[in-house]
Amino acid sequence: MNAPAKDFSASPQAIAQHLAEQFAQTAAQRDKQGGNPKYERDLIRQSGLLSLSIPQIYGGQGADWSTIFDTIRIIARADSSLAHVYGFHHLLIATVQLFAQPEQYADWFKQTAEQHFFWGNTLNPRDHRTQVQQISAQEFIFHGDKSFCSGSIDSDLLLCSGFNEAGKLLIGVIPTQREGVSFLGDWDNMGQRQTDSGTSHFEQVKVYQHELLLNPGPLSTPYSSLRPLIAQLIFVHLFLGVAEGAFDLAKQTVKDQKAWSTALVKDAVDDPFTQKHFAEFYVRLESVRLLAEKAVQTLQTAWQVGENLTSEQRGEVSIAIATAKIAATEASLYITQNIFQVMGARSTTAKLNIDRFWRNVRTQTLHDPIDYKYQEVGEWILTGKVPTPSFYA
CATH class of the missing domain: 1.10.540.10 (Acyl-CoA dehydrogenase/oxidase, N-terminal domain)
Structure with a gap:
């Protein structure tokens, strides 16, 4: 290669x-x-x-x-x-x-x-094990562990986070090689196996005042609160891409296959049951593509508005992205599971490792519960209330 x-x-x-x-x-x-x-x-x-x-x-x-x-x-x-x-x-x-x-x-x-x-990530706001102590006007000490640190190993710059004694989340940017930073390499989940999403350890790591992101700080304005929406839209395109990859593999495989022995046709591509499955895959993919395109357009508009973005405008982006996230989650899980129905028993051999498509989306779709995306969209439909900004909405 x-x-x-x-x-x-x-x-x-x-x-x-x-x-x-x-x-x-x-x-x-x-x-x-x-x-x-x-x-x-x-x-x-x-x-x-x-x-x-x-x-x-x-x-x-x-x-x-x-x-x-x-x-x-x-x-x-x-x-x-x-x-x-x-x-x-x-x-x-x-x-x-x-x-x-x-x-x-x-x-x-x-x-x-x-x-x-x-850039590597050690920002996990749900993990409070990394504590921050201020030792002077310009120096802080980060100490503790942080889980789900995707891309941290082999990164050059690291986005790190911890909580001070008052419970405030502090986020900084440091060189990955700074003294005291180490990675346990303990990511052993069933999917996303090469994301290095395991535990990072901070052993009395010195972080300086000018490395902390304090102005305007995390989620402090409607504009700064676009951050979690960008993360959610990354997941949308991740799930869509995996589903498209699985779909393309299944389509190429079926083109070289014969139909089932009792079918009334010779080739699998002419089997009406196989055609129906692929039509279902395609409709789900096309739906996600259109919803994702709309969500990206709303984000781009909000991004260009910048600091003048209002809460109402930010809310429109959040609903568009939540809608796309629901569709992408459901479609990717459905397609990556059901491609085996059209490819047959030979597709389950360990050598091909085709189940990786399903394992990867199944793992990543658990990042934050899809049930709460349904709740956010449903509440907006019925009451007009948009989601309250958080690191997941």
Whole structure:
């Protein structure tokens, strides 16, 4: 497998497709192995796609959200673990833009664009085990563990978080190699096996005042509260991409198969039952595509409004994304489970490892309960109330 040539004249979607084709060659095997996909992460670094969401003023490409989500979705068709950590990289860059000011993040963005830095995540607001102690006006100590730290291993910059004695969440950006930071490598779940989503440990890690995101801070304004909605929309495109990848594999497989022995036709593609299954898959996929497109458009509009975004405008984005999230969750689980119905018993062999599509979406769709997305949309329908901003809505 050769490294992709740097062709910045190619569209980001074309570059992502080139990466996806390479990732697909080893995806089944790497899924079994688990662990850190260092080689593949370096291919993403070399591709130039890590600067996609960085504004041009800092040396990035300043792409719109539609382009960014397209690349996540394309990579997810081949490898949802790599799409996950790649998508989170762009989420973390957006987090800094939303929670801080240009004079603080300018150097981080310039470094990322120039040196192809990969960002890692240790922001888990539900895990309170990392505590923060202020030891001077300019210095803080982070100590403790943090779970579900996707993309943390092999990252260059780390978004870290902890709670101070008053219970306030503090978020900072530090070099991953800072003294006291370590990773347990204990991610052993049934899906998303190469996301390095295990435990990070902070052993008296020093974080400086200028590294903390305090202005305007986490979820402090309607605009800064777009952060969780971007995360949810990453999941939408992750699930959609996995479902499309499973659909494409099933379609290619069936084209080479004979129909069932008692069918009235010779080839599987002419079997009306097989045709019905594929029609169901297609309708579900097309529904998610349209809902995702609408959600991206609402996010892009809100992003361009910026600091003047109102709570009502933010609420419109949240409903559009929650609707797409429901559809993407249901469609991806349905398709990745039912492709076996059209491919037959041979598709269940361990060598093919096709169940990885279902395992990956089943694992990632549990990030936050889909029941609460139904509740949010239902409450809005009946009362007009939009979801209250949180790290999950």
